[in-house]
Amino acid sequence: MRLAVLFWCYKAPDLCEDRLAHLRRQDPDVKVFVLFGGDPAEAKAFEERLSPYANDFYCFEGEPPVGSEELDVLFRGGTHWKYYFGDLLIAAWYRERGRELEFDSITLIQWDMVMWGRVSEVFASLGEGEALFSGLRPIAPVEDKWAWTTPDRPEERARYLEFLDHVRSLGFDGEPEGYVAVVTCLPRAFLERFIEIERPDLGFLEYRLPIYARLFGTPICERHPFRPWWGAVEPYSKDHTLRARPVEIRPWTIRKNLRDPNGARLFHPYWHRTPAGLIGWTRALVRGLRSRD
Structure with a gap:
């Protein structure tokens, strides 16, 4: 299986360059495609910085989908809406560029994510043609607490119910599931169908993607090491x-996992330069001692 990296970024060019340089040291041969979702006026500068480490660079220059009044007020003219509709940026990338590129599946690596190891090793549990959604779970047990479905946020609740009505009309008859959009892997066959959905404005990506995967019959990898914190619906841990x-993930947590043969190799978010060498790790660990998380 040709698993490629879709590197999603929109700010912090120094950190983005650091991440891609580190990724190339870990895996010189993996295909890396950059999806830039920041200000198009800054795209050229980002491309110059990142192209030495990437096989392709794509800048999304489209407009926000038709959303809610709340979204229009908060996100239009900025970049935050691109997180809310991040899966639609991926769809735009695939439609306009990705179709031409050589890969079987993509794994989304965000600008503030750091990984140790070869991509094929870190994602060894991913089978050919499978999607992967970190923290995938049925929505019903957390529906009243989850930010995207809770009745405490009436507009989000209405969007969720409207989305469910829509996918039910298309033949979805399963149990709605959601995930924490930190680790996402999508096969080409899923992308081919996802770019054709009729109402891309409906819903939110953390339930939109897995529910469409079920609707399309896309197999989902559920045995994997990526266990994200589910926020308000489960206790917080520094680990x-x-x-x-x-x-931010503590440097001590990263170091502890890297020293464990069975520890995690993927961390998010981490907003500092990737620790390397004795001096780099010493600085990171000392800074971590001052952390209050």
């Missing part, structure tokens, strides 16, 4: 290695 919330 988590994957978080969607803006709480």
Whole structure:
């Protein structure tokens, strides 16, 4: 299976370059495609910085999908809406560029994610043609607490219910599932169908992707090492290695896992340069002692 990296970035060019340089040291042969979702005016500068480490660079220049009034107010004219509709950026990339590139599946590596090891080894559990969604679980047990489905957020709740009505009309009859969008792997066959969905504006990516995968009959890899923190629906721990919330992974947690043959090799978020060598690790660990997470 030709598993490629889709490197998703929109800011922090120094950190993005650091991440790709580190990725290339870990895996010189893997195909790396950059999906830039930041200000198009900054795309050329990013391309110049990142192209030495990438096989392709794509800048998304489209407009936000038709969303809610809340989204229009908060996100239009900025980049934050591109997270909310991040899967649709991936669809745009595939439609306009990815179809021409050589790969069987992509794994999404975000700009503030750091990985140790070859991609094929870190994702050894991923089978050919499978999708992977970190933290995938049935929505029903967490529906009242999860930010994207809770009645405490009426607009999000309405979007979720409208989305369910839509996919039910298309033949989805399973149990709705959601995930924490930290680790995402998508096969080409899924992307081919996803770019053709009729109502891309409906719903949110953390349930939209897995539910469409079930609707399409895409096999989903469920035995894998990627266990993200589910935020408000489960207790917090400093030992988590994957978080969607803006709480940085401690350098001590990273070091502990790397010294364990069975430890994690993928960490998110980490907002500093990748630790390397005695001096780099010493600085990172000393800084970690001051962390209050």
